[in-house]
Amino acid sequence: MINQFVTLENVSLKYGKDNSSLALEGLNITVTQGEFVAVVGPSGCGKSSLMKIVTGLQPVTKGLIRVGGNLVKEPLNFVGMAFQNSSLLPWRTVLENVLLPMEIVEPYAKNFKKNYREYSEKASSLLQLVGLNGYEKKFPWQLSGGMQQRVQLCRAIIHEPSLLMLDEPFGALDMFTREELWSILQNLWMEKRPTIILVTHDLREAVFLADRVLVMSTRPGKIIHEVIVKQIRPRDLKSSYQPESVDLIAELRNCIQEARVH
Numbered sequence: 001m002i003n004q005f006v007t008l009e010n011v012s013l014k015y016g017k018d019n020s021s022l023a024l025e026g027l028n029i030t031v032t033q034g035e036f037v038a039v040v041g042p043s044g045c046g047k048s049s050l051m052k053i054v055t056g057l058q059p060v061t062k063g064l065i066r067v068g069g070n071l072v073k074e075p076l077n078f079v080g081m082a083f084q085n086s087s088l089l090p091w092r093t094v095l096e097n098v099l100l101p102m103e104i105v106e107p108y109a110k111n112f113k114k115n116y117r118e119y120s121e122k123a124s125s126l127l128q129l130v131g132l133n134g135y136e137k138k139f140p141w142q143l144s145g146g147m148q149q150r151v152q153l154c155r156a157i158i159h160e161p162s163l164l165m166l167d168e169p170f171g172a173l174d175m176f177t178r179e180e181l182w183s184i185l186q187n188l189w190m191e192k193r194p195t196i197i198l199v200t201h202d203l204r205e206a207v208f209l210a211d212r213v214l215v216m217s218t219r220p221g222k223i224i225h226e227v228i229v230k231q232i233r234p235r236d237l238k239s240s241y242q243p244e245s246v247d248l249i250a251e252l253r254n255c256i257q258e259a260r261v262h
């Protein structure tokens with residue numbers, strides 16, 4: 001029991017009053033502590049909704065969600081989040097955006113002024129890790145979409161959260177940058193072992209990064225399939241072209257395709 005970190009019990013979500021507004025239905029998901037889970041599924045099936053309910057941003061209509069053993073009743077501020085289309089604050093510099101969780105989340109927040117230098121250095125080293133050294137003083141609107149996504153990733157991980165929720169964090173990146181960031185994320189996960197839930201449309205990404213890939217059906221979303229990825233870590237980028245990965249990617253693809261027609 002103790003290492004079940006995120007649990008959803010029979011969770012449903014309606015955005016309106018009638019049944020046609022059902023976005024998620026009868027979801028049962030258990031993610032263990034330190035596990036890396038990817039969620040894939042057709043557009044509009046409820047992946048982002050799943051991210052919102054787990055982090056408490058959106059209350060559920062039915063069922064229970066627990067994170068770290070506690071019922072989720074309000075937004076969880078300790079979770080590292082990089083959400084689809086969520087934006088950086090335009091009036092804050094890149095560095096100030098990355099530092100945001102350190103101002104809000106304890107135990108960092110109470111020492112924010114005192115440790116400002118240390119925190120800034122940490123932010124700068126993360127920016128360097130994702131190839132953005134020298135951009136600290138720029139504003140988000142002076143960066144490309146892909147650069148902004150990398151800043152968001154730094155913001156999501158700076159406070160070393162025990163739970164990292166990533167909703168298509170690499171969508172706006174070219175393939176090579178995306179692959180570089182997969183490796184960075186894999187290293188980070190291996191080093192700090194946060195629990196990660198990653199939503200992606202990129203099946204190669206899901207199989208390269210995750211221990212387990214969940215497939216959601218079309219709306220109302222529920223889990224219709226699960227694939228376990230056993231490849232040893234650290235995984236090499238070339239591994240996604242090996243037969244084991246290719247077979248899993250094909251299995252996921254077929255499953256999503258079937259879900260779309262039915």
Ligand SMILES: Nc1ncnc2c1ncn2[C@@H]1O[C@H](COP(=O)(O)OP(=O)(O)OP(=O)(O)O)[C@@H](O)[C@H]1O
Nearest residue numbers: 015023041042043044045046047048049050084219
């Ligand atoms: N705040 C909201 N109010 C009403 N309906 C919503 C709201 N948010 C999402 N929906 C609806 O719920 C369904 C699921 O949306 P969601 O954003 O979770 O899908 P998704 O799987 O993330 O899609 P995509 O892959 O395109 O990002 C969609 O039909 C969407 O229109």
Ligand SMILES: [Mg+2]
Nearest residue numbers: 047048049084
């Ligand atoms: Mg989405």
